[in-house]
Amino acid sequence: MITAQEIRNKTDKKYISFLQSLVEQRPFEKLVIRGDKSYTKSSLPEFEKEIQQIVSQSKEKKGFGYTLEFQLVKTKFLASQNLPISIYFDTEKDFLKFLDKEKEVELFKSDVEKITNVFPELKEWIIKNPLRVITNQTEWDNILKVCQYFKKNPKPNLYIRELPIKIHTKFIEKNKGVIRELLDILLTEQINSDSKEFEKRFHLKFSEPLIRFKILDKEISQKYFSGIDDVAIPVSQFESLNLPIKRVLVVENKTTLYTTLTLPKMDETIAIFGSGFSVYNLKGAQWLINVELFYWGDIDVQGFEILSQFRSYFPQTQSMLMDKTTFEKFFENDSGTPTNVSTKLNLTDGEQQLYEVLKINNWRLEQEKIPLYWINELVN
Template identity: 65%
Template structure:
C-alpha cells in the first residue's frame, strides 16, 4: 500500500506543472495521485497499521492534504476490507499546504508578476523555468535592472564592473547563469550566439588571455621592441603582430620557458609559453599558417594530446624532444596522470607509438628533466 512519504514524493513531481498553471491563471484541477501498489499483507495487524498511517496525514484528519476514497475489496487472506482506491488533492490549498509551499507560491506569483510587467516577452521562459524563478527569488530586482540596462544598451563595450547599474560589484558575475538565460530572449538580435564567455556573448570588454613570448633574434627585438626580449601581450594584439619571423617554438611548460630565456640567438625566431591545453588561445593566430612551428611538450599522455590539439589548428607543426630516443635516455620512472582520451589524435606514426606506450604505463618525462646542453645542441644547429 502506498505510504504518505510516497504520496509526498509523487505530489512534489507535479509541482512544476502546478506553477505553470498559476502563471497561465488556470484554475486548480483535482490532482490525482496514483497508488500503483497492491495490498499484499496477510497480517490483519499490519493491514490496520498501514491504514492508520495513510489516514493520519489525510485531509480528513489534518484539515488539508490528500483526500482518500475507500472501497470494499475482498482480499485473499483478510476477507473483505475497506481499501483506498482513490487519492487526490481537491484544492490548491490542500496541495500547497501538504507540501509546505504556501509562502513560496505567494512569492512566486509576486516574482512572475514583476518579471512579466518588466518584460512580457519572458512569459515563455517563466513557463519553461518556474523553479528558476523561485531559486532566484531574492535577486529579481537586481536581475531585472541588469536586463533593463542591456535592453536599452545592447552593445556596451565596457567592462562588467563599469556598467552603470545600481547593483553590487560582483552581482552580475554571481548571477551570470540566470542573466544569460534572460538576455538570450530579450536581446537575441544583438548577442553573439556562438560565444560562451558572458562578456563576449553580450558585447562587453573582458580581460583577455596574455600571450608570453621571447624574441630570439636581437635584430627584431631592437627594431620592434626597443631591445625587449621577454614580452606578454593580450591575445587580440598578438594576433595582429607583423614581425619578420619564420619560426615559432611553442613550449608547454613554464619552467622550460624560463630556461628558454637562455636559449641561443636564433634568426627570425620567437618562442612562446603555450601553457598546456591553453594553446587553444593561439588557434586564431592567422600569421602562424605560413611559419615553421615547433612544439615541445612534456613526454606524457597529456603532452601528446596537447600537441595533437595544436597540430589540429596548424597541421605543419613539428614536435621536438618528444621522441623515443629522448624518452629512453632521460626517463626517471616518474608516473604521470591517467588519460581517458579515446578519440583519434593528430600524431605521426612514431608519436602515436610512443603515446600509446606512455599512456598504457601512465609514464611521464617532464620537459625540465631534459638537460639543457642536450636542448642547446639541437638549437645551435639552427
C-alpha cells in the first residue's frame, strides 16, 4: 500500500507536466496517483496508522488535495481491510493547494504570457523548461529587455557593460545561462555558432587573455620595444605580431620565464609563458608555424600532456629538457598529480616511454629545479 509520503513524492513529479499543459493550453484532467493496491505487513496498529496518515492529508479531511476511493481487499495477514484503490486530484485547485504552488503558478502564467507576447517563438523553449521560467521569475522584465536589444542589434561589437539597456550593469553577466539559451533561438542566423563563449558567440567585445613573452634578442628588443624585453599583449595582437623571429621557446611556468633572460644571447628568439594548459591561447598564432619551435615543461604527466596538446597545434614542436637523462640526473623523489588521461598522446617514442614511467610512479621533476648550468650546456 502506498504511504502518505509516497503520495507526496509522486504528486511532486507531476508538477512539470502540469506546467507544460498550461503552456500548451490543455484543460486539467483528473490526475491519478498510482499506488500498490495490496498490503503485506502483519501489524494491525501499523496498518491503521498508515491509513490514518493517508486520510489526514486527503480532500475529505482538509477540504483540498487528493480524493481517496476505498475497497474491501483481502490482505495476506490482516484478513479483509479497506484499502485505497484509487487516489486522484479532481481539480487544478486541489492539486496546486496540496503542493502549495498556487501563487507560484499564477506568476508562472503571467510570465508565460509576458514572454510569448514579446517572442512567440520562445513557446517551445518554455514547454521544455518550465522550471527555468519559475527560477527566473523576478527577472523576466530585464531578460526580455536584453533579448529585445539583441534582436534589434544582433552584432553590437560593444562590451557587455557598454550595452545601452536600462538594466543593472552586472545583470547580463549574472544571467548569461538563460540569456544565451534564448538568444540561441532568437538569433539563429546571426550567432557565432563556432564559439561557446558568450561574448564571442553574440559578437561582443571582451577582455582577451594576455600573451606574455620575453625577447631574448637585445637588438629586437631595442629596435621594436625601446629596450623593453618583458611584454604582455592581447591574444589578437599576438596573433598579428610581425617580428624577425626564427625561434620560439614556450615554457610552462612563470619562474622559468625569468630564467630564460639569464641565458646567453639568443638571436631572433623569444620565450613565451605558456601557463600550463593555457597554451591553447596560442593556437591562433599562425606565424608560429614558420619558426623553430620548442616546448619546455615540467617532467611530469601533465607536462607531457601539455606538450602533446601544443604539438597538435604546431606539429614541428620539439621538447626541450624533457628527457630521461635530465630527469634521472635531477629527480628529487617529488610526487606529481595523477592523471585520468587514457588517450594516445602526440609524443615521440622516447617521450612516450618517459611519460609511462612518470604515470605509473606518479613522479615529477619541476623545470625550476633544473640548474642553470645544465640549461646553458643545452643552449650552447
